[in-house]
Amino acid sequence: MVKVIFFDIDGILTDGSVYVDALGNETKRIQFDDIDAIFKLKRAGIKIGFITGEDNEFCKYVKKRFSPEYFLSGCKNKLIAFQKLAKENELEKSSVAYAGDSERDIELLKYVDCSFVPNDVDPEVKKAAKVVLKAARGQGVIKELTDFILEK
Ligand SMILES: [Mg+2]
Numbered sequence: 001m002v003k004v005i006f007f008d009i010d011g012i013l014t015d016g017s018v019y020v021d022a023l024g025n026e027t028k029r030i031q032f033d034d035i036d037a038i039f040k041l042k043r044a045g046i047k048i049g050f051i052t053g054e055d056n057e058f059c060k061y062v063k064k065r066f067s068p069e070y071f072l073s074g075c076k077n078k079l080i081a082f083q084k085l086a087k088e089n090e091l092e093k094s095s096v097a098y099a100g101d102s103e104r105d106i107e108l109l110k111y112v113d114c115s116f117v118p119n120d121v122d123p124e125v126k127k128a129a130k131v132v133l134k135a136a137r138g139q140g141v142i143k144e145l146t147d148f149i150l151e152k
Pocket residue numbers: 008009010011012100101102
């Protein structure tokens with residue numbers, strides 16, 4: 001049973017794009033359905049975590065917006081970062097789910113017992129996941145996996 005779910009940020013919570021205006025200001029995009037889904041998971045008693053290689057203002061926003069139980073930013077190696085956190089917090093990998101979308105997520109997608117990828121990822125990344133979702137990156141990935149987890 002999944003007790004904690006970890007999300008990559010770029011390509012899972014967002015569509016993996018950076019939106020840039022004429023002044024060079026960068027921003028990202030999140031679907032309301034996914035925001036709602038995160039709070040639905042929380043209400044169901046599932047703990048939330050984010051694991052990202054990035055460490056920027058957007059990460060701070062995500063941390064503030066969702067108050068996740070776990071938040072790892074600036075991760076060079078996500079598997080090692082996860083293993084350290086899991087050990088410190090006594091998380092069993094059998095009760096953890098992870099959703100990621102790129103090559104740097106492959107090791108962690110393989111490691112945990114429950115893992116998800118969006119549909120529009122590289123074949124190598126798809127192979128590493130236990131579940132390939134119908135949703136494309138940033139297009140309701142979290143909503144779809146929330147329905148999957150809560151229906152189980
Ligand atoms: Mg990503």
